[in-house]
Amino acid sequence: MKKRRLTAALLCAVLAASTVLSGCGGKKTTEGGSAAAGTEAGKNEAGKGEDGGKPVVYTELYSGEVTTLNYLVSASEADFKTAAYCIDTLIEYDSEGKIRPGQATEWEYDEASKTWTFHLREAKWVDNTGAPVADVTAQDFVDAIKYQLTPEYESGIVQNLFGVIANAKAYYNGLVYNGGADEDGVVWNAVDFSEVGVKAVDDHTLTYTLETEVPYFLSSLAYIVYMPAYGPQLEELGKTFATAADKMYYNGSYYMSEFSPQERRIYKKNTLNYDADIVYIDEIQKIYNAESTTIGPEMIKRGEIDYAEITADILDDWMSNEDTKNLISRERPRNSYSYFYCFNFDPQFDAEYEPDNWRKAVNNENFRKALSSALNKTKEVAVLEPNVPEDYVINTITPAKFTFNADGTDFTEIGDMAALGDTFNEAKAVEYRDLAKSELAAEGVTFPVKVLLPYNPTEVNWDKECQVVEQQMESLLGTDFIDIIVQTGPTDGFLTEIRRNGKYAMLKCNWGADYADPETWTDPFYQAKGESGYDLGYKYANLAKAIEDGTPSADAVLEYFTTIEEAKDIKVDINARYEAFAKAEATLINHALVVPFSISVSKYLATKLNVFEGQYAPFGVSNLKYKGQHLQDHYISMEEFEANKEKAGQ
Template identity: 50%
Template sequence: MNNCKKLLALGLAGAMTLSLAACGGGSSSGTSSDGTSSADKVVYRELYSGEVTTLNYLTTSNTNEYAIGANVVDCLVEYDNYGNIIPSLAESWEHNDDMTEWTFHIRKGAKWVDKTGAEVADVTANDWVSTAAYVNDAHNDSGSQYMYDTGSVVHNAQAYYDYTAYLLTLETMGIATGENAVDEDGDPIEVVDPVSPEDIGVKAVDDYTLVFTLDQPCPFFLSVLSYTSYMPVYGPFLEEMGDQFGLDADSLLYCGSYILSSFEPQYERVLTKNPTYWDKDNVFIDEIRMTYNAEANSVSTAMYESGEVDYVEVSSDLLDSMLKDEKTKDLVHGSRPDNSFSYFFCFNFDPQFDEEYEPENWKIAVNNTNFRKAVMAGLDRVKALTVNDPYNPESLLNNTVTPANFAVGDGKDFTQYDALKAYTDGDSFDAAKAVEYRDAAKAELTAAGATFPIKVLMPYNPSSTNWDKECQVIEQQLEGVLGTDFIDIIVEAGPETGFLSSVRRSGNYALLKCNWGADYADPQTWSEPFGEGNNYNFWDTSEDPETAALFDAYSAKVAQASAIYDDDAARYTAFAEAEAMLIDNAIIIPFSISSGSGYTICDLNPLEGEYASYGVASQRYKYQKLYDTSMSMEEFNTAYAAWEEARTKAVAE
């Protein structure tokens, strides 16, 4: 182990902090783009194979695109490496008693600069007013506008969006007024009352005082503010650029830790440290150089070995050979588990598949609790997850819908609340119980008129790596436990494009692996896929009295939990009880979290950067340092264990 790697491992295993004089493996000499000396400049280099279509951070919802915005524009708040919210462009904030009014005090001295670093204007509260007006105007088609109407419900934001959408419809059809107008199908166009951008509940009291007004109490509002749709924009510049805003590096202004100093599509992107940045002492990498290469996945390993790049993604099919190769075995390591997405199997209560798969028979089976429990207890999730991670599949296992380490209420992780703790600390797979549930279900289903084996249509998206193999493992494993005379798992490829529309949203499945991504730091976000009108499992449409009663009880519990805003413990207890209803009754089967970046070779320490399971924090390079070489698997595992322990203490405090 060289000295830099020793520093990395020892620092993480101890206080989880490192000397600011970190080893700069990518240092270079010469002259920077602004003409200054770049001797000993710390440069991080990586390849990319997917080009962006826009740099407009206010409209994109594409990770590849907003990853640039995340580094060149700051938010009101940011995160430390344990996930705690800390000040950024807002130095401080407070809220009223019922959390419907939030006041932010904007940091004085923060600047908007152009791509050369020349100052253009001060960052002021007006910049967030400009953002709200732009994002909620339907003409701009923002992919993250929904964040103004999800959970937080900013006053009149959705009303303004609906009004501008109405105007856009009239403009598209060439109609001057909506009165007595009809659409292309001949249906009446409903007139929408006028709403102006000034009506939106985002106000600048003065240049450095910003107030958000919400329609309902929102204890998690701070966690909403790290989305692109809440990033500031300098209004006069936005107006000047018009529809040219965000087309290239010249059509953006910057107030974040980096400036997009060079942007040449399908050649190179260069992020340069912002010399006017308010917190530049916490920006340790001077330049981030991203080079386009259509074959990035196949050439990056060789380029790392020759010292040309600092990052390699290791695909699952190459992992085994690279861990056995003397040149790479001590460089490959895992990544921090990504709990921004939860994967779970949905039972479809409103089957819309072909008659050959016996939808009416499936309806009888899926409304039987013992049948669902038999499938849940019979599913060996760890075995299925070895398809994607043969070395540590347990790290991906998720025993609840809400992932562990996602939400903390009253100093305790949500998954450790009483209603969920038994699931969190256990494993739903139990072959003996599965057989018991199967036998009970068989008697009940026979009496209800069902025929056997129960056909279970389980589609997969062929464009998703290894999903087909995972389905095959599950088919063999479940049928092995429950018997092919009881259940017939039918694995079938869905379309490569439009899979969600043609399969999940249209109910063209019996059992399907689904996922949901967190929108904010509260367990409420994980209840959204299962509410009324959902297109995940359609259990709200079931005509079975027992299922309908369960849905009503679940909905009532979610409503009760959502109404609690001034007592974290009570709110989390109620949400945990609601989530337990889903698992207790096997309405869904919790499965896994995302694999994150999977296995990588990387000269950055992934545990040093900002940490959050939502928003843009995980895309930022601020706080990260560059090292001479990559951690090994053992070093990363030691570091991650130390990080988990330190995070638990930090969150509790």
């Protein structure tokens, strides 16, 4: 059997082709990690601070509550932040975006069997008091996969395993259909879990056998779907796993000592963690306040919290005021998130917003192109970034500088993607509007078409963005053509209530990359045959509904889906793979099935953290961690931010 060790050159060939920021590394040995601090017996004595001094406590406000702590089922970043702080993955990324050992100290890949083998370090699970409860073993990674593959737990991320881990989909569908046929007539018989490609060889040796070659597999291990969980606890608690701080165990840098919904979340340093010596913050306090966007800056002035966003409506005043101008810096620039507007092809909103009328309108390509061409992205981004909004506008779903082919060519400059330009065009918008009017009138559509546009009130300035969209679109296209209805959504559970339940006509959505490959940017949109967007829990826009209903948009959606399937089948030839994915994304945009909008705008902040000390990768959960960051005794100024940025080579 031919076994391939991950030498630096080989890992570069696999990962550098996918992202310039993913570091190259071979068969890894521990670099920068330490032996577990503290003792393995008794209480985990966290919170004493460096050198036994006063504990270092970081405090910030939050305004939107999580829907669950269960990182094995949720696809929402807000929900799995706790896991990012508290659960160690097999590999992770350092502050420069280079792979480093995590729970695994070394690994190798066997080409013949398509099997990755990971060798785990000694580690402990601790409870919400910091007391050790069990060893972390390879079986905990296996049991976490099995939990996600159990349909009754309704995991919203399980599809990340399908087509990657051998027999994962077959096992899952075997439980769903139990020998019956799916909607396409495919019979799914029961499959024993022993046939799924994840195995605990012994306590410290874990293997993943892939269904096929997966160029990006190693990078995907920094995502929540491959996080471990203590198996006996999963078996005991089932659906109640991670419903409270004392209903989960922790193996990461922190453990959650308190979770009081709409009050506070408290995280304390896990001194039994292998990297405890580079965890410099002893306690993280997240305090709930529904008015955090307005109260936070005032508390910064009084020095009561360590972080707050500085919103556009007060930014100028803060920048011109001698007392506050040196309190402002920015978050670390990142291209791990893309924002875009989705049109809902399966509206489930109330009758007063005329869902049937919208369904007819949205399936007309000229109607979608009219709205797409009328969206002045720069003007809307200016709500968040008034100085250089054009720096954040994008014309693709995949951000530039996220991923590169084997020749080093940026994915956004490959094939059909290279021809994509700014979708905003006033003359074209009017032209598309007139064509759509004529075509839709013939189908019995009534005007103005009501366009339900919800927003999350806990997101800073989202309401103002919606107002800009309403004003510019209605002004250009006419209120006799569209009636954009800006609606305030719920403060808690916005994604579940609005997007996942189809209660919108048009909605600004985002997606964060899960691994280093362009395929990750298809996950919000692509649906395999028989899969429901609602059942999957995270499919945006429900594009497949157009195919199901045989609407005028069916051909465009089918073309996109088919091209995605062709691209996924290309496993080795990176250039051909990227060319195919570029063709698919161009299809999605050229038919105005979605509207690209922006990358993450670097927010203006008041913070006592050097944001360039934190872990970084343009995918996964690395950006959410506090490991490696020092809490300063002052708020970072813009001058200091720029110096830190230059020092980090950003």
